[in-house]
Amino acid sequence: AxxxxxxxxxxxxxxxxxxxxxxxxxxxxxxxxxxxxxxxxxxxxxxxxxxxxxxxxxxxxxxxxxxxxxxxxxxxxxxxxxxxxxxxxxxxxxxxxxxxxxxxxxxxxxxxxxxxxxxxxxxxxxxxxxxxxxxxxxxxxxxxLLGSPLGEKRVLAIDPGFRTGCKIVCLDEYGTLKHNETIYPHPPKNDAKGAIKKISTLAEAYKIEAIAIGNGTASRETEQLIKRIHFKNELQVFVVSEAGASIYSASKIAREEFPNYDATVRGSISIGRRLQDPLAELVKIDPKSIGVGQYQHDVDQSKLKQSLDVVVESGVNAVGVNLNTASKSLLSYVSGIGEKLAENVMAYRAEHGAFKKRSELKKVPRLGEKAFVQSAGFLRIKNGKHPLDDSAVHPERYALVEQMAKDQGKTLEDLVGNKAVLGQIVLEKYTNEDVGLPTLKDILSELEKPGLDIREKAKVFTFNQNIKTIDDLHAGQLLPGIVNNITNFGCFVDVGIKESGLIHVSNLADEFVSDVNKHVHLHEQIIVEVLEVDLPRKRIQLKLYKKK
Missing domain, CATH: 1.10.3500.10 (Tex N-terminal region-like)
Known part of the structure; x- marks a missing residue:
């Protein structure tokens, strides 16, 4: 044998x-x-x-x-x-x-x-x-990671709960913690009146511009409570995914950032910052804990990590990083920086204050010419000394842009963002052995809109207020929902209850669907039709009705 x-x-x-x-x-x-x-x-x-x-x-x-x-x-x-x-x-x-x-x-x-x-x-x-x-x-x-950011707005973030109360934090436009406390508007304490008064006072005191509510336990009840409050200024209310927030709040990174606060406060801060800038906050969390994809704990872990690290780095580099507000986690994903240099950048910033221009990076200990060349184009300085420091134009091309401005009889400040003048530039004049036409076209398109965030702005969304549990669903209903996961066999949609519904690939479109991502994207707001509700197995079958 x-x-x-x-x-x-x-x-x-x-x-x-x-x-x-x-x-x-x-x-x-x-x-x-x-x-x-x-x-x-x-x-x-x-x-x-x-x-x-x-x-x-x-x-x-x-x-x-x-x-x-x-x-x-x-x-x-x-x-x-x-x-x-x-x-x-x-x-x-x-x-x-x-x-x-x-x-x-x-x-x-x-x-x-x-x-x-x-x-x-x-x-x-x-x-x-x-x-x-x-x-x-x-x-x-x-x-x-490229989800819609609210931007630099002052946010009141709430991590909702019943018995343990709702943890509230107030953040300034840079995500700095200004205040935290706990309210108990829901059972068993039912202090809705005191909670409304407290939120209203905090919103006014800290000039709050938006409210972020975690989408976990008591989220719907907290959202309804917020909507009963008559704020002096109109505030936008967002429900934010909590996936991975508890992992972050107990992590070494969170303890280093907020050593004097417990995990519940850190979790609320993470919820608020996710609304301000999802990319900056999500890079602090192990991607496997973010709650997208399937069977991530069953696949080859080294291949998964390698793939996800590439995704995070390309996402960070595509958006660009504000050198004066970025965390160590965010800086470490910038090409050429890494964890050790990110620490050095943070230490230099703490000692010397905000960076005034990109060239200052060369003064950071151990950040040599090679690291500078790799990273500088991805790092932004808002309102810096040089007008191109808030753009994707690399410092080694500044002289070229300055020559363009000179040839047009303009200063750099007059050239940047001036589409009429930029349209008159004959790019062929500036090609040489080092710079080809594709590079020049990239530079020109960046000069038209320097510092522009490639991501869409965050949009307010409201679930159907009559749907509280799976028992409220029945076939034929049309409901607003948010795509919260995408797989090869379809996508899962949050309709405002504990269980997410599935739109199978066969219910995404009338024609054959080879790639789910071509029909929907993560966190997209859509309208779905309920096809079937399996109560014993808590499964919901949906169909894509239309996009919002």
């Missing part, structure tokens, strides 16, 4: 059979069948599907169900046909040894070859599924 199992022609034949027609078959473990945790895997209690064509999300779900001990999994091929092929190759006569050799062939197939090649096929399928899941996660993370 061992001699047979080591024959490469036999192994290659069976390997090909698994790749072409191998199926993944599952069977439920009877003793676990009725357990509550097992019910989410009910679809896979008795499942069979071609292994090669199985979607990645289904393979990972089956793997998780197996690892949690609810099902058994095996790879199957046509045993009778395979054994016949093996015998055709190995049995050369019908002599006395043929019967024993036939037994050895079956033993080699069942005991040695099939288990070995099944594991190999499952590992290949896992690698393929990991790749697809990581790709989806990376796309989601990019959309999340």
């Amino acid at each position: 061992e001699w047979i199992s080591e024959r490469s022609d036999i192994r290659n034949y069976i390997r090909q059979q698994i790749a072409r027609s191998g199926t993944l078959a599952t069977k439920v473990i009877k003793s676990k069948k009725e357990e509550e945790k097992a019910q989410k895997y009910k679809d896979y209690f008795d499942w069979e599907e071609n292994l090669t064509r199985m979607p990645s999300h289904r393979f990972l779900a089956i793997q998780r169900a197996e690892s949690e001990g609810f099902i058994r999994v095996k790879v199957e091929i046509d045993q009778e046909r395979t054994l016949q092929k093996m015998e055709d190759r190995l049995l050369k006569s019908s002599g006395d040894t043929a019967a024993q050799l036939s037994i050895a062939i079956k033993d080699a197939y069942k005991r040695l070859i099939l288990p070995s090649l099944s594991n190999e096929a499952l590992q290949n399928a896992k690698a393929k599924a990991d790749e697809a899941a990581i790709d989806v996660f990376a796309k989601n993370l990019k959309q999340l």
Whole structure:
């Protein structure tokens, strides 16, 4: 049997059979069948599907169900046909040894070859599924990081709760904590009157421009409370995703930022800052804890980290970083900086005050010419000494832009943002060995709108106030919702209750959908139609009705 199992022609034949027609078959473990945790895997209690064509999300779900001990999994091929092929190759006569050799062939197939090649096929399928899941996660993370910022506004942030109360913080336009306390408007204390008075007083005292409410427990009740308050100035009210806020609040980064405050205060600060600038706040959290993607804890962790780090770095560099307000976490993702240099930049800023111009970076200890060349174009200085310091134009191209301004008879200040004058520049005049036409076109487009944030501005959103729990849903309803996760098989939508609903790919559009991201994006505001509500399993099937 061992001699047979080591024959490469036999192994290659069976390997090909698994790749072409191998199926993944599952069977439920009877003793676990009725357990509550097992019910989410009910679809896979008795499942069979071609292994090669199985979607990645289904393979990972089956793997998780197996690892949690609810099902058994095996790879199957046509045993009778395979054994016949093996015998055709190995049995050369019908002599006395043929019967024993036939037994050895079956033993080699069942005991040695099939288990070995099944594991190999499952590992290949896992690698393929990991790749697809990581790709989806990376796309989601990019959309999340480039989510709409409110900008530099004074925010009152609330981390809602019932028994433990609602934690309130007031932040200035730079995200600096100015005040914190706890109110108890909900059961069991029910001090709504005192809470309204307190919020109203704080909003006026700290000149609050917007309110951020975490979307966890008591979120809807807190939002309704806020809407009862008559503020002197009109305030925008936003419901903000809390995903990962508790991870951040207990992290080393949070303890370093706010050593004198407990985790609940840090969590509220994170909610408020997420509204001001999602990118700046989310880079402080392990991407796996942000709550987008699926099966992120089941995929290859080193590949996942590598992919997500690239996404975060490209997101940070695409938006640019305010050198005088950025945290260490944000600075460390800027090309050429890294964690150690980010610490040095922070220390220099603390000692010498705000940077007045980009060239000052060269005075930061250990930040040499190479790091400066890599990072300078991504770092912005608002209201600095040089007009190009708040743009993506790299310092090494300042002389070129100054020459353009001189040729047009303008100062740099007159050139920047002046579309009429910029339109008269003949770029071909400025090409040389170092600078080509594509680079010059990029510089010109940046000069038209220097320092402009590529992200959309945050928009206010309101859920249907009559929908409080899954019991309030029924087929045919049209509801406003926010896309809160995207997968290969569809997207999940928050309609204002604990459970998110699923828009399957087949319900996203009338035509075939190959890429969910082409039809919806993360945190997009949409209108959905309720198709089906499965109360026992708490599942909601939705259809995309229209975009808002």
